[in-house]
Amino acid sequence: MTTAIKVLLIDDHPLVLEGIRSVLETYDHIEVVGAESSAKAGLATSKSNQPDVVLMDINMPDMNGIDAIELFKDQLPATKLLMLSMHDSREYISTSTMYGASGYVLKDVSTSEIVTAIEKVAAGGTYFSTGVSQVLMGEQNDTGANSLLTTREQAVLLLVAEGKSNKDVAAKLDISIRTVETHRKNIKKKLGISTTAGLTRYAITHGLLGA
Structure with missing residues (x-):
């Protein structure tokens, strides 16, 4: 029997947190090992539960998800980070991936797509939802990495x-x-x-x- 993918959820919106948790728990190959409303609490729980994937919101009080990526990568290097956000700005996406996130999914995608993202990231790959991929493709089409700068x-x-x-x-x-x-x-x-x-x-x- 395949070992379940251990997932920890971090989002400061209770309805979003419980909604995603209740749906993910219907999948046999995914085990939700925690759900926290702040990055700091999520990091503490992760140290105890050692999740394979952390599904984390970006805009949160105290510490935003992007700043938290560095702490997770430093303290839990084996845990994969999948960002969940309502924002499809290139700024958020680029910074998240540069800091070490393995994927970026928009909150309005289907539950099945979130599950696919978790599976891909847990397996060591990357995943970007459709809207995010289009933004990244636009970035890659720039004349050069530093075309923005003089x-x-x-x-x-x-x-x-x-x-x-x-x-x-x-x-x-x-x-x-x-x-x-x-x-x-x-x-x-x-x-x-x-x-x-x-x-x-x-x-x-x-x-x-x-x-």
């Missing part, structure tokens, strides 16, 4: 990713610190990345910086 912004991104401070970047490029701050702000906005660590990961992922 040449100067790419230079700033590279130096920031190397750990340089604003003062160091300003000196290196012979521009003012205020100008560096403006470039950093624009880079984060264009890429949908809010942290320096995220910018570093982006630079590595897109071949700007050696891993």
